[in-house]
Amino acid sequence: MKVYFIGAGPGDPELVTLKAQRLIRSCPVILYAGSLVPVELLSEAMPGARVIDTASLHLDEIIAQIVQAHERGESVARVHSGDPSLYGAIGEQIRRLKALGIDYEVVPGVTxxxxxxxxxxxxxxxxxxxxxxxxxxxxxxxxxxxxxxxxxxxxxxxxxxxxxxxxxxxxxxxxxxxxxxxxxxxxxxxxxxxxxxxxxxxxxxxxxxxxxxxxxxxxxxxxxxxxxDPAQFDDSWLYREEQAHLYRPKVKPESPRQVKRDATAIPPPFNTES
Incomplete structure (x- = not known):
């Protein structure tokens, strides 16, 4: 069992990370800030998931829901707007979880x-x-x-x-x-x-x-x-013609560098166990 503090982005359902989407789909308990997170983001929650709007709950009540899920062995998707590390009030929740010995993970979101x-x-x-x-x-x-x-x-x-x-x-x-x-x-x-x-x-x-x-x-x-609304601004140094660096040496090849793809050497998928 783990509590996932998930950044749901600013409100556009498409501005959600793949990891956040996967966890929302797979966690049997979802606690979300209804005043800031559109319910449409939770439309793909697993059948039978307990979806709870925490807008009317205080901290003790939110932690009580997490403790109950912990006792049932159910992971919790704690869905916050934007990125939870910015004005997400997750610090006080994490402090409680540490005291209770409940595992957690923070999943960043679009600010x-x-x-x-x-x-x-x-x-x-x-x-x-x-x-x-x-x-x-x-x-x-x-x-x-x-x-x-x-x-x-x-x-x-x-x-x-x-x-x-x-x-x-x-x-x-x-x-x-x-x-x-x-x-x-x-x-x-x-x-x-x-x-x-x-x-x-x-x-x-x-x-x-x-x-x-x-x-x-x-x-x-x-x-x-x-x-x-700038009156003017400078071009970046990175893309200036006279600026050489590791990927754009002073002596350039005859044709632009192309990335060769080997269909037999496709890298393994990302780890989705966490």
Missing amino acids: STSASAAALGNELTLSGVAQTVILTRYAGKTPMPEAESLASLARHRATLAIHLGITRIHKIVEELIPHYGADCPVAVCYRTGWPEQQLIRGTLNDIVEQVRRAKINRTALILVGEVL
């Missing part, structure tokens, strides 16, 4: 940051503009460490991905303008990957009014940075 950048058609790291992405959240019920205040992070002028802050976007803008300027591009990505997805582009100067008009007050990621 809302990467999915939102893809939906926007943007790269978040552009040469000459920004080479750092800071994933953070805004202080609310859970306080932020003093060294991680938004103003402190903003001094880097890196690309920001701000979680759990849409209801305080007016305060976020006030803290960012002194560092990024009022004309800095912003994108608010609401329920990326869901049918009701909304992508709102603007600047720090006008994004608050746009969000209020759209009546977005939850489940949104705020992206900030010049990479969202």
Whole structure:
């Protein structure tokens, strides 16, 4: 028996890893965050699987469900949105499982940051503009460490991905303008990957009014940075003609390198035992 903390991605059923899909199909118990994970992702659960929406459960009740499954010898798919290592609240669950001696494994998922950048058609790291992405959240019920205040992070002028802050976007803008300027591009990505997805582009100067008009007050990621609408940026060094490296030597072969495939030497499949 094992508990699998599974990253279900941002909401698009196709943005789920093969491993996550296999575990959802094979685990007899599925605990999922119904407020953030679309039930469609669980449509291929095994017949007779116990599928429980944990949105209304507190931590003790969730652990109780896991303990009951453990006593029955049944593995549990604990399905979280995005990637469970980011704002997934898995740390407190893992702490309980360790104390109980229950085995677990974390299965990564597509983050809302990467999915939102893809939906926007943007790269978040552009040469000459920004080479750092800071994933953070805004202080609310859970306080932020003093060294991680938004103003402190903003001094880097890196690309920001701000979680759990849409209801305080007016305060976020006030803290960012002194560092990024009022004309800095912003994108608010609401329920990326869901049918009701909304992508709102603007600047720090006008994004608050746009969000209020759209009546977005939850489940949104705020992206900030010049990479969202750069005036210009440099080509990468990697693909420059004059830049030689191991796979592109200065003296090139007469024709592009082709990968030869030997049908008799197909590698074994990935290990699917875990």
